Amino acid sequence: MDSSDEFNSPEYGSDIDVEDEDWGKPTSCSYSDGQIQIPVTSTHALQQCNESRSIKTASSDRGSAGIEHPRTILHIDIDCFYAQVEMIRNPELKDKPLGIQQKYLMVTCNYKARELGVTKMMSVKDAKEKCPNLVLVSGEDLTHYRQMSYQISEFLTRYSSEVERLGFDENFIDITDMVQQRIHLGNYIPEIKGHIYGRDDFSVSKDLSPESCICGCHTRLAVGSQIADDIRDSLFQELGITCCGGISYNKLLSKLVAGTHKPNQQTTLFPEQTQELLKSLKHVRQIPGVGWNTCKILEAMGITTVRDVQSALLENLEKELGKPLAVTVKKLCDGIDDTPVHPYGLPQTMSDEDSFRKLSSVSEAKEKIRELLHSLLKRLLEDGRVPRTFRLTVRKFQTGMNKYTCRESRQCPVVPSVFFGFSSDTLNQVCNQMEKIAMNLFTKLVDTNQPFHLTLINVAFAKLEQKSKISIANYFSPTNQKRKEFEEKDEEPNAKRDRLDTDGDDHIRISQEKKPAGLLKWFRTNFTSKDIGNNNTKVLDTVGDGGDIHRSQKSVVDNKPQLHQFNKTRLSASCFKNYQTTGVASLEKVFEGTSVQSMKNNGLQTGSDKHSYTINLPREVDQSVFSELPASIQQELIQSFSKETQTGQIKCNGKNGILQQTSPASEITYAYKRQTLSGKSNPSSNCRVTGISRKIIDSRTFINNKLDQGFTEQNTLHSYSSSSVQETLKNEQTDCTIQSCNEIEGVTHIEKQLVTVCNCLHSCVQVEQQISLIDACTHNNQSLHNLYSSTGESDQNNCGKQSGMVKCSEENAFGGDNKYLKQTICIEDDPPGETQKPQLRISPEKHLEIPLDVDKEIFLSLPPDIQKEIIQDWKIRSESHAIKIDVNANSTNGKMSKSTKASKGILSYFSNAE
DNA sequence: TGGGGTGTT
DNA sequence: AACACCC
Ligand SMILES: Nc1ccn([C@H]2C[C@H](O)[C@@H](COP(=O)(O)OP(=O)(O)OP(=O)(O)O)O2)c(=O)n1
Ligand SMILES: [Mg+2]
Numbered sequence: 001m002d003s004s005d006e007f008n009s010p011e012y013g014s015d016i017d018v019e020d021e022d023w024g025k026p027t028s029c030s031y032s033d034g035q036i037q038i039p040v041t042s043t044h045a046l047q048q049c050n051e052s053r054s055i056k057t058a059s060s061d062r063g064s065a066g067i068e069h070p071r072t073i074l075h076i077d078i079d080c081f082y083a084q085v086e087m088i089r090n091p092e093l094k095d096k097p098l099g100i101q102q103k104y105l106m107v108t109c110n111y112k113a114r115e116l117g118v119t120k121m122m123s124v125k126d127a128k129e130k131c132p133n134l135v136l137v138s139g140e141d142l143t144h145y146r147q148m149s150y151q152i153s154e155f156l157t158r159y160s161s162e163v164e165r166l167g168f169d170e171n172f173i174d175i176t177d178m179v180q181q182r183i184h185l186g187n188y189i190p191e192i193k194g195h196i197y198g199r200d201d202f203s204v205s206k207d208l209s210p211e212s213c214i215c216g217c218h219t220r221l222a223v224g225s226q227i228a229d230d231i232r233d234s235l236f237q238e239l240g241i242t243c244c245g246g247i248s249y250n251k252l253l254s255k256l257v258a259g260t261h262k263p264n265q266q267t268t269l270f271p272e273q274t275q276e277l278l279k280s281l282k283h284v285r286q287i288p289g290v291g292w293n294t295c296k297i298l299e300a301m302g303i304t305t306v307r308d309v310q311s312a313l314l315e316n317l318e319k320e321l322g323k324p325l326a327v328t329v330k331k332l333c334d335g336i337d338d339t340p341v342h343p344y345g346l347p348q349t350m351s352d353e354d355s356f357r358k359l360s361s362v363s364e365a366k367e368k369i370r371e372l373l374h375s376l377l378k379r380l381l382e383d384g385r386v387p388r389t390f391r392l393t394v395r396k397f398q399t400g401m402n403k404y405t406c407r408e409s410r411q412c413p414v415v416p417s418v419f420f421g422f423s424s425d426t427l428n429q430v431c432n433q434m435e436k437i438a439m440n441l442f443t444k445l446v447d448t449n450q451p452f453h454l455t456l457i458n459v460a461f462a463k464l465e466q467k468s469k470i471s472i473a474n475y476f477s478p479t480n481q482k483r484k485e486f487e488e489k490d491e492e493p494n495a496k497r498d499r500l501d502t503d504g505d506d507h508i509r510i511s512q513e514k515k516p517a518g519l520l521k522w523f524r525t526n527f528t529s530k531d532i533g534n535n536n537t538k539v540l541d542t543v544g545d546g547g548d549i550h551r552s553q554k555s556v557v558d559n560k561p562q563l564h565q566f567n568k569t570r571l572s573a574s575c576f577k578n579y580q581t582t583g584v585a586s587l588e589k590v591f592e593g594t595s596v597q598s599m600k601n602n603g604l605q606t607g608s609d610k611h612s613y614t615i616n617l618p619r620e621v622d623q624s625v626f627s628e629l630p631a632s633i634q635q636e637l638i639q640s641f642s643k644e645t646q647t648g649q650i651k652c653n654g655k656n657g658i659l660q661q662t663s664p665a666s667e668i669t670y671a672y673k674r675q676t677l678s679g680k681s682n683p684s685s686n687c688r689v690t691g692i693s694r695k696i697i698d699s700r701t702f703i704n705n706k707l708d709q710g711f712t713e714q715n716t717l718h719s720y721s722s723s724s725v726q727e728t729l730k731n732e733q734t735d736c737t738i739q740s741c742n743e744i745e746g747v748t749h750i751e752k753q754l755v756t757v758c759n760c761l762h763s764c765v766q767v768e769q770q771i772s773l774i775d776a777c778t779h780n781n782q783s784l785h786n787l788y789s790s791t792g793e794s795d796q797n798n799c800g801k802q803s804g805m806v807k808c809s810e811e812n813a814f815g816g817d818n819k820y821l822k823q824t825i826c827i828e829d830d831p832p833g834e835t836q837k838p839q840l841r842i843s844p845e846k847h848l849e850i851p852l853d854v855d856k857e858i859f860l861s862l863p864p865d866i867q868k869e870i871i872q873d874w875k876i877r878s879e880s881h882a883i884k885i886d887v888n889a890n891s892t893n894g895k896m897s898k899s900t901k902a903s904k905g906i907l908s909y910f911s912n913a914e
Numbered sequence: 915t916g917g918g919g920t921g922t923t
Numbered sequence: 924a925a926c927a928c929c930c
Contacts, residue, residue: 081930102916121916142917167919167930291928325927348920355915391924409924455915 069217069249069271072224073341074173074231077255078152078243079263081169082139083110085148088240090137097131099124100139103355107139111263140354142168151239153344158876159231162341164251172251173231174341179223181879192222193229194245194266197257198273213271217249225268232266252337253277255288274335281306287332294329297321309333346464350383351391352376353458358397362448365457369438372459374431380461381427386419386468387461390434392441395456407456410441414461416468 078084082100087093087110097113099106106127109118116131127134139145149168156163162174182188212218228245235241245266246258256277257269269277281287284306285295297320303309309317310333317326331337352372359365369392380387391411398406418433438459446452 077930105916107916140917146918165919170930288929293927351918353917355917357915405926407925411924458917 066215068213068215069220070176070215071174071249072176072179072217072220073248073251073254074175074224074228075246075248075251075254075258076152076156076171076173076231076235076243077246077258078169078241080108080110080114081149082108082145083113084241085145086137086139088148089144093135093137096135097133099127099134099136101136102138102140106136109134148239148241152235152241155235155239156231159227162343164341165344170255172254172341175224175227176220178227178879179220182223182227183219188223188226190222191226192268193225194247194268195261196273197260197267197269198276199270218270221247221249221268221270225266228266250335250337251339251341252288252332253335256281256286278306278310278333278335284309284329284333287329289332290329294321294325298329306333346383346385348464349460349462350376350379350387350464351458351460352379353393353456355395355456357455359454359457360452362442365442365446365454366435366439368457369442369459370431370435372457373434373438374427376459376461377427377431377434381422381424383464385464385466386416386422387414388416388463388465389461390414390437390441391458391460391462392438392445393456393458393460394442394445394454396446397453397455407458408445409458410444411462412437412441419467422467 083098086098086100093110095112097110097116097118099109099113099118101107101124104124106118106120106122106124108120109122109127113127113131113134116134118127118130118134122130124136145168149165152169153163153165153171156171156173159178160173160175164172166172224247228247232243232245235243242264244258244262244264246254246256246260246269247266248254248257248269249271253269253274257267260277261267283295283304284290284298285292287306290298298304298309301312301316301320303312309329312330314326314330317330320326321329352375354368354372356368359368389411390413391409393407393409395407414434414437418430418437422430442448446454
């Protein structure tokens with residue numbers, strides 16, 4: 001009944017697993033805890049692989065009919081995930097048996113503990129009995145696991161745009177493209193890395209290839225095993241994470257085969273062994289997709305094993321399971337799984353829950369809800385999006401044989417105004433509002449006049465959407481279609497339910513008209529205020545009073561050591577956070593003619609109550625109305641005013657007209673990077689980056705819209721004219737009063753490049769490099785900052801020039817990995833008007849040709865490990881994307897807009913959503 | 915007294 | 924809103 005459904009590995013496998021646990025580099029002897037580890041990876045001669053002919057055939061025919069197993073799918077499953085994260089966080093735990101505890105449950109444990117008989121999902125009591133020395137760490141807060149999880153997934157997107165997450169610790173990667181690329185370039189060896197299922201080390205028939213499939217999949221899977229090996233190796237090098245890999249021709253089989261050798265090993269499954277693998281499963285339940293319910297139904301039919309399903313008649317299955325499920329189950333049990341790897345996007349829901357023995361009073365409930373909401377709102381703030389739906393779930397205590405279906409929930413739309421101006425400053429205000437909304441739902445779930453007994457509360461945000469660029473400044477405009485559509489939508493079939501909950505002060509009422517289609521599209525063309533920022537940069541949370549800025553100057557100097565940390569973070573350009581400039585003017589002035597008291601009542605931060613604050617409101621604003629608005633809304637309005645300032649419409653008084661960077665917006669909040677770096681906020685960096693990031697956003701918006709074909713006039717590039725951005729930049733520079741001229745030049749130069757890049761559209765790598773630059777900037781690393789920018793001015797002129805050649809020290813270039821010593825990254829001479837893109841070339845020398853944008857002096861001045869990582873990144877990206885870039889350049893199709901899950905960044909469009 | 919997620923009905 | 928599935 002429990003889900004610890006590891007099926008048994010073969011006996012010999014178990015022995016090896018225990019003793020041969022290799023926590024180091026998979027492909028070579030490595031050392032761990034002072035012990036010499038035996039490499040787990042054995043290589044096998046590739047029997048039927050002498051066919052450059054069949055390779056080419058496969059490569060050109062693939063996709064058209066006739067190829068039985070065209071795909072190569074890799075499944076990655078992290079070893080004892082939570083436990084591994086905790087061992088990274090506290091290395092002292094590494095050599096001890098460790099269990100991760102959630103309440104009374106030990107949800108997972110490390111392999112040391114498993115050797116002693118402890119299993120996943122065991123009660124703490126049983127685990128302690130089995131192993132009195134067991135060290136327990138609480139795993140109720142998933143924050144660190146979530147962060148590491150996204151960092152892993154992001155890492156994997158370097159190898160393929162098609163990465164699908166399953167839970168926190170599993171990923172499917174469709175590596176078909178990279179396999180084809182390596183085959184095409186001859187960039188592979190005649191070996192299979194790791195285990196071969198059913199024909200393994202001890203298998204007698206190792207050199208035999210019984211009725212080999214002729215579709216070419218043997219070569220592809222062999223190359224796939226090499227890629228998997230590279231991936232797992234890099235994953236360990238870069239994140240210190242060990243995992244299992246399964247390589248096969250569909251998701252089902254790659255997942256199943258991945259679990260056959262644990263931990264830290266990989267297994268390849270060829271079609272000839274598929275039936276053997278399936279029949280080794282003891283129970284249908286072990287087929288992912290066959291859950292508890294389906295299993296019970298099948299059981300009632302006398303069906304328990306995979307073989308039973310295989311021999312059952314589809315008609316009979318359909319009677320009990322319904323047609324769709326029956327077909328699915330039958331195919332799965334035959335090893336057939338046509339489902340594609342679905343590229344992941346931003347999460348669609350965000351929830352926080354807690355369980356307990358007993359909660360029976362409203363005040364307790366309110367307290368618990370508040371607690372949950374607060375932490376959830378912090379996550380939401382980092383995400384940068386805003387929820388349109390809120391849901392409250394409770395579990396009521398039920399005696400005896402209650403099942404699992406004892407949760408009840410209520411949900412409601414959230415008025416957008418609740419999240420206007422949402423920032424760390426206003427988090428508590430928003431929390432208060434949400435709490436009222438939540439308690440409103442609570443009374444719908446629980447009869448508070450009667451005694452009650454809850455054992456769980458869950459709060460969740462859903463329908464997460466990018467913050468609207470449309471501010472409340474014109475929200476109430478009669479022509480605001482967004483508001484209208486909001487008012488029209490969301491009133492579900494149960495028209496009386498799901499009503500808009502407010503804190504009682506809100507006059508908005510949801511009308512009950514029909515819901516129009518196409519709202520999402522509308523949002524996508526209007527939600528343009530998503531910015532790209534940097535993971536590392538912390539948010540300013542207070543209104544600038546000069547003090548912060550002063551500290552920031554020191555911070556710039558202090559931050560040099562961060563250079564060292566740079567290599568811990570990835571150079572992956574897709575790993576960047578967004579920032580939003582929901583700036584607030586420093587309120588050194590009063591709202592003239594308005595009641596200061598009302599501002600205070602509304603919680604508007606004025607820095608000091610004793611001072612007088614003034615701000616000139618635009619003429620068309622009714623000041624008395626303005627003063628009555630909640631602080632968050634006032635803040636947003638001020639922001640909109642101050643933006644207009646740049647266009648000369650209004651002028652705010654006072655020296656500080658700084659736009660304040662408040663909320664990092666989504667994209668990849670989920671990366672781990674931020675945490676590994678200095679947690680110190682760096683306002684100066686923020687201010688500067690804000691300008692850049694805004695530029696990036698604008699560029700991205702442009703590209704997104706281009707790609708989406710949802711292009712509307714308001715989002716054309718010229719409306720984000722470079723000059724206005726530079727204006728903004730100058731303002732920020734001045735206000736921060738700390739930036740050197742060099743930096744300013746660097747920044748403005750980037751903008752030029754960005755515009756160029758955006759106009760060109762098809763230079764994936766170059767776009768990424770621009771973003772890398774942003775990374776470098778916010779790391780306050782001058783060297784890295786300049787790395788890409790020194791070719792700046794000449795960039796527009798030197799299109800035809802030769803690539804920079806740099807002699808790298810051997811160990812730096814490719815870490816002594818002789819597989820790649822012959823690979824060179826170089827710039828292809830482009831036809832006039834085209835941008836350069838690095839491509840792989842074969843070179844006999846240990847020279848490294850680097851992209852034109854890179855200043856070789858600076859590159860060489862970087863620490864070796866950083867050099868190495870940068871090179872790795874170039875290499876991997878150019879390999880994994882080369883084909884796609886070409887396809888793009890031909891502008892053959894518009895597959896770009898495939899992912900509708902969330903609006904994505906430039907990079908995601910190039911690397912994530914195809 | 916587990917703490918998350920996804921998609922479908 | 925519940926239920927199915929996944930980790
Ligand atoms: N019902 C479950 C299943 C899993 N997890 C969490 C704990 C695990 O650490 C993580 C990954 O699940 P796995 O089934 O992959 O288990 P592990 O990664 O811990 O161990 P293994 O090495 O067997 O993969 O998800 C959970 O909280 N609840
Ligand atoms: Mg795992």
